[in-house]
Amino acid sequence: MxxxxxxxxxxxxxxxxxxxxxxxxxxxxxxDAGHSRLIQRCIxxxxxxxVVLTTEEEGVGLxxxxxxxxxxxxxxxxxxxxxxxxxMFSLIKNCGFPCLVLVTMRGEFGEFNPAQVPMGSITEExxxxxxxxxxxxxxxDDVDEVVGAACDMAFDGNVPIAVLLSQRLIGRKVWSx
Amino acid sequence: xANDAPFKHNSKMMNRxxxxxxxxxxxxxxxxVIGGIGNSNFDLWNAGPRAQNFYMLxxxxxxxxxxxxxxxxxxxxRVFALEGDGSLLMxxxxxxxxxxxxxxxxxxxxxxxxxxQITGSQKTASAGKADFVEIAxxxxxxxxAWANDEADFERLIDATLAGDGPWFIAARIDGSTPKGQTPxxxxxxxDNFMRGIAIKPA
Numbered sequence: 001m002x003x004x005x006x007x008x009x010x011x012x013x014x015x016x017x018x019x020x021x022x023x024x025x026x027x028x029x030x031x032d033a034g035h036s037r038l039i040q041r042c043i044x045x046x047x048x049x050x051v052v053l054t055t056e057e058e059g060v061g062l063x064x065x066x067x068x069x070x071x072x073x074x075x076x077x078x079x080x081x082x083x084x085x086x087x088m089f090s091l092i093k094n095c096g097f098p099c100l101v102l103v104t105m106r107g108e109f110g111e112f113n114p115a116q117v118p119m120g121s122i123t124e125e126x127x128x129x130x131x132x133x134x135x136x137x138x139x140x141d142d143v144d145e146v147v148g149a150a151c152d153m154a155f156d157g158n159v160p161i162a163v164l165l166s167q168r169l170i171g172r173k174v175w176s177x
Numbered sequence: 178x179a180n181d182a183p184f185k186h187n188s189k190m191m192n193r194x195x196x197x198x199x200x201x202x203x204x205x206x207x208x209x210v211i212g213g214i215g216n217s218n219f220d221l222w223n224a225g226p227r228a229q230n231f232y233m234l235x236x237x238x239x240x241x242x243x244x245x246x247x248x249x250x251x252x253x254x255r256v257f258a259l260e261g262d263g264s265l266l267m268x269x270x271x272x273x274x275x276x277x278x279x280x281x282x283x284x285x286x287x288x289x290x291x292x293x294q295i296t297g298s299q300k301t302a303s304a305g306k307a308d309f310v311e312i313a314x315x316x317x318x319x320x321x322a323w324a325n326d327e328a329d330f331e332r333l334i335d336a337t338l339a340g341d342g343p344w345f346i347a348a349r350i351d352g353s354t355p356k357g358q359t360p361x362x363x364x365x366x367x368d369n370f371m372r373g374i375a376i377k378p379a
Contacts, residue, residue: 069249069376091239
């Protein structure tokens with residue numbers, strides 16, 4: 001793990017609790033520092049198949065396959081990975097698959113890396129164009145309620161939904177330069 | 178112009194519909210089959226509709242990742258992904274992903290005619306230097322092989338139905354055009370598949 005990332009923040013645990021409650025059995029991810037605590041929770045859970053992907057695109061197929069096979073899945077990625085997925089999201093929209101994506105945002109609040117800005121600044125709009133609902137979280141106290149609602153809408157309401165974990169929430173100071 | 182470059186192996190040039198029909202004919206236990214975009218999917222349809230087939234439309238390259246998700250969700254059911262060479266080249270990384278998780282019930286089959294057939298038969302990288310079995314082995318799929326001829330293809334399929342995977346099978350195929358196309362009804366395709374493997378009530 002990146003020692004410069006603040007893994008003491010406990011809000012990722014609230015996401016994990018909802019993964020358990022929603023009976024999510026497959027979690028695909030391209031690693032991101034802001035997701036590292038949640039990823040470790042999933043790795044440590046024998047009931048969750050944690051799948052490290054080579055590209056976020058694969059994860060869209062994984063979610064579709066999990067649903068076809070009767071399981072629930074979630075994807076973890078950073079905002080740059082959303083751009084990688086766009087054509088693959090046609091599978092979600094055309095077939096009407098549920099899809100839950102948790103995105104750690106870059107390229108916004110206090111970003112130091114200009115390479116993150118172009119994709120980060122269009123992430124939410126891209127999701128909407130692809131037919132996703134989006135929820136944005138700025139405050140750690142909102143994680144539990146918003147992620148719970150997102151899980152319910154994704155799997156009970158059968159809609160694609162993205163939860164954007166803002167750079168302010170993740171903590172802009174923690175990124176190594 | 179299929180396979181006009183010197184090939185890296187001595188496999189016979191076969192026919193996608195014939196091999197797909199041979200595969201489907203061996204499936205007696207509601208095995209799931211995920212057909213990739215275009216002709217892989219169309220010849221899966223032409224081999225005879227099955228409730229346990231998922232015909233992927235759009236999202237080029239995702240047949241193997243979809244089959245992987247099904248295989249994880251349904252560990253007691255054998256699952257096959259059928260991909261074209263152009264599609265697999267778009268998502269080579271998924272072979273490494275799958276090799277590392279190593280689902281015992283998953284087989285990936287690539288139909289290699291060395292061309293983007295549906296768009297005008299432009300050459301793929303496998304018309305030149307790329308060898309799918311070498312790629313799959315390098316990705317960690319140790320049980321990878323070219324099917325040398327039709328009998329060898331059937332022998333390989335029998336092995337996937339009897340033992341522990343994951344497996345990767347590459348077949349050199351000709352440029353025959355599918356005689357019919359899958360109806361483009363994605364929601365019905367999804368629902369039929371989920372009923373076919375009893376995820377949804379009939």
